[in-house]
Amino acid sequence: MQHIYFVRHGTTEWMELKKIQGISDIPLSARGRKEAENTAKAFAEIELDAVYCSPLLRAYETAAIICQSKDLQPQIIHDLRELNFGWMEGRRDFNFPQKNWGILRYMALLGRIFIVWISGEHFSQVKKRAQNSWRIINERSPRGTILIVAHGILLSFLITGLLSPEQRKATKRIYLQPCSISEIVLNDDGSARIVRMNDISHLN
Template structure:
């Protein structure tokens, strides 16, 4: 029997609205984020899963609790699911970064595989951490269905891996809406096979976060939008 993961991005938090580098900053979801979570909970109402994991950050734990609204499973925290550590960029508005850290902004936009946050994570750290964490979770739950809640940058790295790509193709992965869900099956050798990717069909247009923003359009390839 194959193993399946539903990989979920957390609901909208304040940094998503204020356009600050959230990273490890531990902030709760917004009012609109809570409404997103109502939609997410309904999406998972009739979806069976056997185990539930989350990043330790509050916005992810709040999201996991709502995935679990109708299921009552134990929430397991895995530090490997945490978001990128922004180091000196934590809490900084994205409009400030190009002037103060031009190389980091350039790499984030056009060469994310080379990105290194001053005093924080390299992008390769995130790629390796999230792939190791999910591999560990899958192997510990072989043959089961698992819900996993993580973060935008971390999930983007994992989807790059799950597509069979090295980190040098990270820019080919689309950014996700808050509460977007990806479904991934794993064969008997624990190799990932994507069933669907970054689906936010449970959200009405007025609750979508990226629909109100345009920054992400400069950080992906044209191919990623197709």
């Protein structure tokens, strides 16, 4: 059995400015560090066997703060990095010239952002990275209690990949908040039990 915790990184200055981050390596803001400290308190009584994180600074900083009170170091998995938004990174969330709105709105309605042909990454590539990340993590930690600290889109693919079709339907519209905690128990038969999703009660 595996007990898996998923934490999205804390807030950054770009998030406060509503800028798209993607793989841009933006550190935590003062607010984000405080969120990570509160998240560390939430994990104070939880015994973790391993902590895995994205190589991007905002995720690594969050994981490192959580690990400060534990005899653990975050293990970087490069495929846990966020979606590459290409030319859109650094821009405010969908705050583009009017001439771009038609195609962007159409893509958003489809639930897909076709930017790979410009400079970014397709959702299918992120899904593949999420699957590869889980393969690596599962090989290193086939049992026990683990924490994965990464990014909103990547974690969404990672979490849904462990769920049944019915569970995916129930969770597909959940937006993971900064430093939210999601928790899943993965049984030996491969079935998953959702304990909580997008819990931010520790931040209040």
